[in-house]
Amino acid sequence: MYVLLLVTFTALLDSSCIRVVVSQVQQCSTFMSDDSTCPQSWHYWGISCYKITETAFTWADAKEECRNLGGVLAALSSNQENEFVAHLVSDDWMWIDCNDLEVEGRWKCRDGNMEVAYTNWYSGEPNNAGVGEDCAVVATWGNQQWHDVSCSRKEKAICKMAGRPVLHV
Template sequence: MSIAALFMMLVIAQTSQGFSWVRGNRVCPRGWNLYGRHCYLFSKEKVNLKDAISKCADAVGSGRLAEVGGYREEKWLELQIKLRGMHDGVWMGASDILKENKFLKLSNARKIKYTNWNKGEPNNASKKEHCVEWVGNGKWNDNSCGKKNFFVCEHV
């Protein structure tokens, strides 16, 4: 299955399901961390983007890769990531696989509003970088979707 097809399947799955029990009670599943109205699960293994998407979906029935919505959320995530020793790359829920340099959320194919790109990024090096990763300096980078990274799942 192509990355583009996987992207579209994920968008369809995400838009058809809700998690009212999390929104209403603000309770996270065991092992997840609450921030605001979202729950987060931090991986202990490195996988490619496709496997990260699958693992997040399997974790709670249809979780997703974390999608950073703003500065405060990103700083909280950055602290959690650093505390867990996930310093060398963490997948985020955004990609420009459908159209170069038009980064969309993986959950609903909407344009990402908040960004924090590393200097000179995104650059699509070797014409193969379509997936967004958080790197150790707290900035974002576009990288090959086949790279193995840690990941953060989000349950809305």
């Protein structure tokens, strides 16, 4: 007898789905999002936990602060994730892990060690209009799009860590 276990994690707003296939029978249970699966003051969405820092940092210090909190500076990978984090607070801008520090004009966004292809630049951005606009922020107002700014600015940061979904059958 062969048993096939197929796990599908669909990052929806508040749920994921597991499908267990045993001899042509499918059963689907949903993960219930519950902030208790994240550390206190972190917010659960999809399969991750998010925290907006209370203090403003330079971009490099924001990356370090997220590591100190047990996560990484977030690199957003979809319109839905971008919208979710932008609605967590009402500050003007928040750091994300996107920059062109290595090669001017070649923007890299990383979620931990994984490179992310998604971008959400405001019209005309990135424009390097100021001196050394090499780091990205997401605007939390309007259409939540990104801007390139100087890495030495002080802004709050979006930190991210893997969540631990709770299975309710």
